[in-house]
Amino acid sequence: MTSFNLMHLQFILTGAMWTVILSVLATLGGGIGGAILALAGISRHRFIRNIAALYITLIQGVPLLVILFLTYFGLPALGFNIEPLAAATFGLSVYVSAFLGEIWRGSLEAVRKAQWEAGECLALTRMQVLLHIIMPQSIRLATPPTVGFIVQVVKNTSLVSAISFIELTRSGQIVNNSTFQPFLIYTIVACLYFAMCFPLSRFSRVLEKKFAISAR
Template sequence: MGTSNVGLPELYFLLRGLGWTLILTGFGFVGGILFGLVVALARVSRRRLLRWPAKAWIVVFQGTPLLMQLFVVFFGLPLFGLDVAPWLAVAVALTAHASAFLGEIWRGAIEAVPLGQSEAAHALGLKYPSLMRDIIMPQAFRLSLPATIGFLVQLLKGTSLAAIVGFIELSRAGQIVSNQTFQPLLVFGIVGIFYFLLCWPLSLWGSRMERRLAQAAR
C-alpha cells in the first residue's frame, strides 16, 4: 500500500486540531485559575471545615493520573444521567486537574509572603478580605508566576490525552492524518513542531520570570 502526500487539506486538519488544543488549554487554565484560587484560600484558612476538603481535593487530583480523571468524568457522569459531550468532559477534567495543582502552587506562594506583613496589616485594622486582596495576593501572584507558567506548559501537553475519549485535538488529528497518508514520521514531526512552538516560548518566559525573582530576592 503506497503513501500519499501531506498537502493543504491535511495541514488544515492539523491546524483545526491545534485550535482545539488551544481552546481546551484555555478552558482548563481559566477554570483552574478560578477554582484554584478558591482551593488556595481554603487551604490557608483558619477553619478546618475549609482546609480539610481543599486538602482532600488536592490529594485526589494530584495523586491520580489525568487519564483516569478523564475516564471518570466522561464515563462516570452518564451514570448519574448527565450525558456530556467529549469536549465538555475534557474541559471539566482539565479544570479539576488544574485547580488542584494551581491551588497548591498558590497556597505555597501565599505562605511564602512574610508573616510580618500580615501582622502589620492586622495592627492597622485591615479586615481579612482587604488583607488578601491588597497585600497578600499581589505578592503571592508574583512569587507563583514561574510555577504557574510551568504548569500551563504541562496542561497544554496534557490535552493530548483528550484523544482517549474520542476528541480530535492536535495529537488525535495527527494520528488520523498519519493513518491516511502512511507518513507517521512526517506527520508527527509537524505535530511536534506545533507543540514546540507553543511550549518553548512559555518555558522561556517562565525561566525569565524565575531569574528576575531570584535577582530581586538578593
C-alpha cells in the same frame, strides 16, 4: 493510501487550534478552582483546610487519563449527557485546579507572617490584608511556577484524544491513518507542540530571573 497534502496540514492545524482553546479553557476553569482551593487552604477553619487538602491529595494522586474517563464515560452512566469538549474541559479543569491550588496556597503561605501582623496593626480586616498586602507579594512568587505548569497543561491536552476529542495529537493520528507517513506527521505534531510550549517555557525562565533579581 493518500500522500500528505495541504488539506492534511490544514486538518492538523485545526487540531492545534483546538489544543490552544482547550488549554485556555482548562487554565481558566482550573484557575477559578485553584483560587478557591488556595483560599480554603489558608482558612482559619481547620475543617475547610482539611477539605481543600483532601481534594488536592485525591486529584493529584489520580492520573489525568482516569479523570477524563470518569468524566466522559462515568457521567453519562449517571444520566448526564456530556460532549467531548465539555468532558475534556471539565476533566482538565479539575486536574489543573488541584495543582494550581497547591501552587498558589504555597505562595500565599510563603509571605512572611509578619506581613499579616503588620496589616492587623493597621486595623485592616483579614480580607483587606489578603487583598492589599499578601496577594501582591504572593503573585510574584506564584507567577513563574504557574506559567511553567501551563506548559504541562498544553502537553497534557494530548490525553483527551482518548475520549474522542480531536485536538492536535488526535488529528495527527487521523491523518497518519490516511497517509501512513508517521515520521512526517508526528514530526509536524511535535513541532507544533514545541511552537506552543517553548515561548511559555522561556517566559517562565525570564520571570524567575526577573523576580529573583527584584527580591535581592
